Amino acid sequence: xxxxxxxxxxxxxxxxxxxxxxxxxxxxxxxxxxxxxxxxxxxxxxxxxxxxxxxxxxxxxxxxxxxxxxxxxxxxxxxxxxxxxxxxxxxxxxxxxxxxxxxxxxxxxxxxxxxxxxxxxxxxxxxxxxxxxxxxxxxxxxxxxxxxxxxxxxxxxxxxxxxxxxxxxxxxxxxxxxxxxxxxxxxxxxxxxxxxxxxxxxxxxxxxxxxxxxxxxxxxxxxxxxxxxxxxxxxxxxxxxxxxxxxxxxxxxxxxxxxxxxxxxxxxxxxxxxxxxxxxxxxxxxxxxxxxxxxxxxxxxxxxxxxxxxxxxxxxxxxxxxxxxxxxxxxxxxxxxxxxxxxxxxxxxxxxxxxxxxxxxxxxxxxxxxxxxxxxxxxxxxxxxxxxxxxxxxxxxxxxxxxxxxxxxxxxxxxxxxxxxxxxxxxxxxxxxxxxxxxxxxxxxxxxxxxxxxxxxxxxxxxxxxxxxxxxxxxxxxxxxxxxxxxxxxxxxxxxxxxxxxxxxxxxxxxxxxxxxxxxxxxxxxxxxxxxxxxxxxxxxxxxxxxxxxxxxxxxxxxxxxxxxxxxxxxxxxxxxxxxxxxxxxxxxxxxxxxxxxxxxxxxxxxxxxxxxxxxxxx
Amino acid sequence: xxxxxxxxxxxxxxxxxxxxxxxxxxxxxxxxxxxxxxxxxxxxxxxxxxxxxxxxxxxxxxxxxxxxxxxxxxxxxxxxxxxxxxxxxxxxxxxxxxxxxxxxxxxxxxxxxxxxxxxxxxxxxxxxxxxxxxxxxxxxxxxxxxxxxxxxxxxxxxxxxxxxxxxxxxxxxxxxxxxxxxxxxxxxxxxxxxxxxxxxxxxxxxxxxxxxxxxxxxxxxxxxxxxxxxxxxxxxxxxxxxxxxxxxxxxxxxxxx
Numbered sequence: 036x037x038x039x040x041x042x043x044x045x046x047x048x049x050x051x052x053x054x055x056x057x058x059x060x061x062x063x064x065x066x067x068x069x070x071x072x073x074x075x076x077x078x079x080x081x082x083x084x085x086x087x088x089x090x091x092x093x094x095x096x097x098x099x100x101x102x103x104x105x106x107x108x109x110x111x112x113x114x115x116x117x118x119x120x121x122x123x124x125x126x127x128x129x130x131x132x133x134x135x136x137x138x139x140x141x142x143x144x145x146x147x148x149x150x151x152x153x154x155x156x157x158x159x160x161x162x163x164x165x166x167x168x169x170x171x172x173x174x175x176x177x178x179x180x181x182x183x184x185x186x187x188x189x190x191x192x193x194x195x196x197x198x199x200x201x202x203x204x205x206x207x208x209x210x211x212x213x214x215x216x217x218x219x220x221x222x223x224x225x226x227x228x229x230x231x232x233x234x235x236x237x238x239x240x241x242x243x244x245x246x247x248x249x250x251x252x253x254x255x256x257x258x259x260x261x262x263x264x265x266x267x268x269x270x271x272x273x274x275x276x277x278x279x280x281x282x283x284x285x286x287x288x289x290x291x292x293x294x295x296x297x298x299x300x301x302x303x304x305x306x307x308x309x310x311x312x313x314x315x316x317x318x319x320x321x322x323x324x325x326x327x328x329x330x331x332x333x334x335x336x337x338x339x340x341x342x343x344x345x346x347x348x349x350x351x352x353x354x355x356x357x358x359x360x361x362x363x364x365x366x367x368x369x370x371x372x373x374x375x376x377x378x379x380x381x382x383x384x385x386x387x388x389x390x391x392x393x394x395x396x397x398x399x400x401x402x403x404x405x406x407x408x409x410x411x412x413x414x415x416x417x418x419x420x421x422x423x424x425x426x427x428x429x430x431x432x433x434x435x436x437x438x439x440x441x442x443x444x445x446x447x448x449x450x451x452x453x454x455x456x457x458x459x460x461x462x463x464x465x466x467x468x469x470x471x472x473x474x475x476x477x478x479x480x481x482x483x484x485x486x487x488x489x490x491x492x493x494x495x496x497x498x499x500x501x502x503x504x505x506x507x508x509x510x511x512x513x514x515x516x517x518x519x520x521x522x523x524x525x526x527x528x529x530x531x532x533x534x535x536x537x538x539x540x541x542x543x544x545x546x547x548x549x550x551x552x553x554x555x556x557x558x559x560x561x562x563x564x565x566x567x568x569x570x571x572x573x574x575x576x577x578x579x580x581x582x583x584x585x586x587x588x589x590x591x592x593x594x595x596x597x598x599x600x601x602x603x604x605x606x607x608x609x610x611x612x613x614x615x616x617x618x619x620x621x622x623x624x625x626x627x628x629x630x631x632x633x634x635x636x637x638x639x640x641x642x643x644x645x646x647x648x649x650x651x652x653x654x
Numbered sequence: 655x656x657x658x659x660x661x662x663x664x665x666x667x668x669x670x671x672x673x674x675x676x677x678x679x680x681x682x683x684x685x686x687x688x689x690x691x692x693x694x695x696x697x698x699x700x701x702x703x704x705x706x707x708x709x710x711x712x713x714x715x716x717x718x719x720x721x722x723x724x725x726x727x728x729x730x731x732x733x734x735x736x737x738x739x740x741x742x743x744x745x746x747x748x749x750x751x752x753x754x755x756x757x758x759x760x761x762x763x764x765x766x767x768x769x770x771x772x773x774x775x776x777x778x779x780x781x782x783x784x785x786x787x788x789x790x791x792x793x794x795x796x797x798x799x800x801x802x803x804x805x806x807x808x809x810x811x812x813x814x815x816x817x818x819x820x821x822x823x824x825x826x827x828x829x830x831x832x833x834x835x836x837x838x839x840x841x842x843x844x845x846x847x848x849x850x851x852x853x854x855x856x857x858x859x860x861x862x863x864x865x866x867x868x869x870x871x872x873x874x875x876x877x878x879x880x881x882x883x884x885x886x887x888x889x890x891x892x893x894x895x896x897x898x899x900x901x902x903x904x905x906x907x908x909x910x911x
Binding site: 078079095097139140141142144146150152170174179184186194247248280284288388392397505506507548555557558560 | 761777781783786
């Protein structure tokens, strides 16, 4: 095929993905004077960010004046079990407040405090009420604000356009990408000086997930194919509270705000079981009686937080244990009760979309009855390995931000740190991609051979006479990941899981989509399946290699954190032979000051921050 | 388990037909589940938009037995046992394929609306100051998930094809969310009257009826906007006052710095 016949568009900076990270990156790149384009699989405003509920974490200190970036940073590192890239966690905690305030300037209307400032709510693992929010629809507010602001910044949007693979120049730098219009099935080429991936995660590899069809690990797989490194892929967050009944909604998210607003977890015997699962690291900061937890809910600042607000990895494992011990709810989860903790009016005001969701989908009134919840695959802490300050991957010209980038959240993400991550690293990656593009100067020609090969891979799925049904292959992959690479792992099942993935990779070679290239979900499914398989394989192999339990990665055969493993991240790349290669990369020694902050006792750090605040007030 | 007949539109804007599918229904299923089941088992290329499956993104808008609805929030037990379910794409917009319609016109309308502009004097070093009671009403409008069901049902667009004259209920409340923002100082009333066609709406409340977010578009958004237009352009007293005293300044909420 003569590629000059394919429509080609040039942009200094091209972004793939239009959730919170992609839009933030586009807005910044455009502000830097770059010709900016943004490619998205769905319509504008429908990306996964829209489903985020609880809020965005930022040490604004509007509700508890003791808050400070240092304490947010400490919470983040502890939540991530110290495996986070220190510099990323630092940048995040420092920049989040100003980015949230900027969002307000762009039109976001957050819930207010009595003083008329942005209100903040409690969430798991956060020392103070820290999440700026709008009821339980914060993600909608965020994406709509970025969208409504973004459309006036001269950014070109390409909706319902699927990115297939990257193209590189002779030097090995990224210089373009091949995409496909979902509506027509026509191909389109983008020449770009810098490309930012903001493609989200890959939760659709599991059967029970809070993720939508879009979450097929496209960014991971395209980056991997282009020679970039992935990192920390073994850390998959299972959100403790997904819906478990009815079956058709299994996995849909129940926001952590339910617990933030006081919701309690009970087993079938009516026991508030989280008291039995408080890890040593958090004992001194967690309430150990219901009386103390009740005082905390009533606003007593000296009371410690209830154990339901421990980090997500801990709560998800606890629910899992209770079910295994035969103390699960009717449909195999735990009971989450807010009805006994808050008035019906409060619940409807603070959690309107949860009220609506259960009323319609489960015919259950959460102001009267407990919900049934269980773990659901929710978030990838791992992703494309990036340089902390520039967000550039190991391939020149390719940047990554948001969920598809690794490092910020370590072994476990705190709720609320995702939305602020999107704002902070979206902005930073937009800025550094613009700088990079500026230094590049001119566009370079796309290599016809690479382009043709990408297009051939895509069309062969349609052109084959017969072959495997992509939906059934996807289903088999989901079942495999759920059973063999789930929330609790061991070498035996991981081996089985990898063997099954290898089999599916073979079957995938003859995948067949029926019908034409026009808006053909079967074809789209088959195209994304390649990405899901790469994602799933990287998760399973990394999970097998990491012989310890840390954060969201739990190995039954290697319980507990191993200090030795804190020295490494697992990086993954495509070997010269086409096989997936894993290597342990040594972690840089943390900055001394950051280490001191993260390891301080909370009392010492609070005293230090109070003193700092006093001094700055005096000057 | 219960067997049902689904009749689903297959085709594009020029030609198409309702095709019948026999499906098995399990407890708790919604219409979107059934569409997905048909897609996986019978028609791999059946086109449908969806994302969140929880009523939060507004992607799976379609007409179910003639009513504009979100397929993900429409439970099968809303219908009588044995009742045939007819699923068609949104009527007010061109069909791209099967249940997917071309909603790009809506995106163009949004671009015509002047963005938010906050009063600089309301900014403090701790952010903008505004009170909950002052933002309650625009937070209602901001619940909008852009499913465009209101645009689909609005007879100005659906039956009279006045896309060139009226921006539709979705964007009326987008304008309302800006005009009623306690700190916004932009003026959008002239274009609301002249270009956006606020006069076309004759308050039949069909948009409010179909809103899956239960936003009271008509009473809380559109009527107050229409009143502002009347006050500004048709009320002789306010016209005279404006001539003498100049345009009225927005009263900002008090700030305790």
